[in-house]
Amino acid sequence: MPARIRLQRHGKKNQPFYHIVVADGRAPRDGRFIEKLGTYNPLTNPATIVLDVDKACQWLKNGAQPSETCRRILSYKGVLLKRHLQIGVEKGAISQEQADVKFNEWLQAKEAKIANVKSETENKARTVKKERLEAEKKANEAKAEAVAAKRRAAAEAEAAAKAEAEAAEASAEEAPAEEAPAAEEN
Numbered sequence: 165m166p167a168r169i170r171l172q173r174h175g176k177k178n179q180p181f182y183h184i185v186v187a188d189g190r191a192p193r194d195g196r197f198i199e200k201l202g203t204y205n206p207l208t209n210p211a212t213i214v215l216d217v218d219k220a221c222q223w224l225k226n227g228a229q230p231s232e233t234c235r236r237i238l239s240y241k242g243v244l245l246k247r248h249l250q251i252g253v254e255k256g257a258i259s260q261e262q263a264d265v266k267f268n269e270w271l272q273a274k275e276a277k278i279a280n281v282k283s284e285t286e287n288k289a290r291t292v293k294k295e296r297l298e299a300e301k302k303a304n305e306a307k308a309e310a311v312a313a314k315r316r317a318a319a320e321a322e323a324a325a326k327a328e329a330e331a332a333e334a335s336a337e338e339a340p341a342e343e344a345p346a347a348e349e350n
Contacts, residue, residue, distance in 0.1 A: 167198060169223060169230040169238070181205055184215060184234060186223050199223075204237060210281055215241045221250065242271055 168189045175181035182204040185197035201223070202215035220243045224230070230238055238244050249263035258266075 167223065167226070167228040169201065169220065169228050169234045171204065171231065171233055172197060179207065181207075184220075184237065186228055189229075209285055210278060213237055213241055215243070217241060217243050217246060221247050225250070242267065242274065245270060 166189060167186050169184065169186050170193070171182040172185045172187070172194050173180060173182055174194075183197075183200055184202045184204055186199045186201060187195070187197040191197065199219070201220050202213065204214075205212040215237070220238060220241075224238075224243065224247045235244070246263075246267050249258070249267055252258045253260050253263050
């Protein structure tokens with residue numbers, strides 16, 4: 165069996181974290197490996213990939229077969245492009261300097277694209293947070309207005325009750341005073 169470049173799962177349940185390793189094709193997924201090439205964290209946006217490009221390219225040259233997921237990761241990081249350029253150098257189609265220039269141009273363009281994705285993601289998160297805060301402020305203001313209206317209504321009802329009580333007291337005090345002289349006349 166040839167060597168395989170594949171993922172080795174680590175991390176807790178529902179929190180995967182992978183090591184990118186070169187292992188014998190017969191070895192279990194999380195078992196013995198020959199060499200660790202890097203790590204892959206799919207939980208971040210965009211996914212965090214740390215990879216030794218030169219080692220991966222050397223293993224591909226030696227005949228290691230990547231799994232489908234690792235093939236995509238290697239393509240994303242430019243290992244397959246670098247290997248393709250190295251084949252061109254070995255055949256004499258291009259020089260090593262030209263291959264390095266092409267690879268570095270591609271790498272800079274890729275890094276710029278990744279930086280744009282990160283900044284867009286951060287901006288979206290910032291705007292969503294701002295909108296959520298504004299909605300919360302509006303809801304809090306509406307609640308505060310409702311509470312103030314209830315308090316005003318309660319205060320008005322209490323003031324009206326006091327006024328009625330005072331009016332009743334005043335009328336009660338005036339009525340016995342009028343009746344008292346009338347009682348004396350009898």
